[in-house]
Amino acid sequence: VRVAVVVFPGTNCEMDVAHAITTLGGEADLVWHREGDLSGCDGVILPGGFAHGDYLRTGAIARFSPVMAEVERIALEGRPVLGICNGFQILCEAGLLPGALIANRDLAFICRFVDMEVTDTDTVLTRDTEPGQRIRIPLNSYEGNWVDPSAAGRVVIRYLDDPNGSQQGAAAVANDPGNVVGIMPHPERGIEEMLGSSDGRHLLEGFLHSLVPA
Amino acid sequence: MSVRVDRVIHLEVDGDDAEGVRARVEEMCRQVLANPILEDFVVEVTE
Numbered sequence: 264v265r266v267a268v269v270v271f272p273g274t275n276c277e278m279d280v281a282h283a284i285t286t287l288g289g290e291a292d293l294v295w296h297r298e299g300d301l302s303g304c305d306g307v308i309l310p311g312g313f314a315h316g317d318y319l320r321t322g323a324i325a326r327f328s329p330v331m332a333e334v335e336r337i338a339l340e341g342r343p344v345l346g347i348c349n350g351f352q353i354l355c356e357a358g359l360l361p362g363a364l365i366a367n368r369d370l371a372f373i374c375r376f377v378d379m380e381v382t383d384t385d386t387v388l389t390r391d392t393e394p395g396q397r398i399r400i401p402l403n404s405y406e407g408n409w410v411d412p413s414a415a416g417r418v419v420i421r422y423l424d425d426p427n428g429s430q431q432g433a434a435a436v437a438n439d440p441g442n443v444v445g446i447m448p449h450p451e452r453g454i455e456e457m458l459g460s461s462d463g464r465h466l467l468e469g470f471l472h473s474l475v476p477a
Numbered sequence: 478m479s480v481r482v483d484r485v486i487h488l489e490v491d492g493d494d495a496e497g498v499r500a501r502v503e504e505m506c507r508q509v510l511a512n513p514i515l516e517d518f519v520v521e522v523t524e
Binding site: 272319320323324327356362363365410412 | 509510514515
């Protein structure tokens with residue numbers, strides 16, 4: 264299966280994501296944000312970083328990149344789309360996920376492992392996990408505090424210790440059909456025990472299993 | 478005590494009538510300058 268890993272100016276986790284995908288048996292295509300055709304890919308990942316410098320607001324400019332029309336089309340077709348960290352922020356700005364991400368409650372960048380539990384297994388990211396399954400992977404963000412005034416968002420993974428004030432403790436959120444998911448911590452940084460955790464495998468393997476070859 | 482920091486964006490926009498300019502800038506606010514989920518905005522037209 265082929266995953267498009269979108270690279271905006273300022274994205275900095277694309278190689279980590281591509282490494283994780285290939286390690287887990289998928290193929291990763293790095294796709295520049297000006298690309299307008301993702302028809303050769305079975306799913307899309309928007310990796311972390313600082314797309315377009317995060318000027319104005321995180322993700323506010325990235326949502327206008329040409330590739331986003333294609334990401335929206337894929338999302339609306341029901342195919343898997345995953346946003347990690349900055350990618351989560353972009354999906355919210357693009358209106359493909361509910362809510363928005365604002366500065367952490369304590370106004371400090373958080374860079375540490377966080378403990379979470381799966382609360383909803385009916386998504387492309389959590390399909391291979393069990394309800395209540397514990398996940399420990401790194402969180403690396405300043406704007407990781409998810410707010411959703413509509414209260415309509417599906418929280419699929421929540422923090423156990425509320426690191427950033429996120430509504431309902433949300434670490435990962437899905438759209439209604441569950442094919443678009445945003446996660447603030449980094450599963451691609453947790454696929455090898457040598458680096459402190461392999462829990463991210465449960466999530467990214469599930470994402471790969473959700474892909475149907477085009 | 479609470480502290481609030483707002484964003485002020487100064488735009489120079491060509492146009493003859495203030496209401497037309499206001500409408501354009503309000504549309505910019507809705508589309509990109511503000512995130513309506515979180516933010517309110519107020520447009521002031523001067524000159």
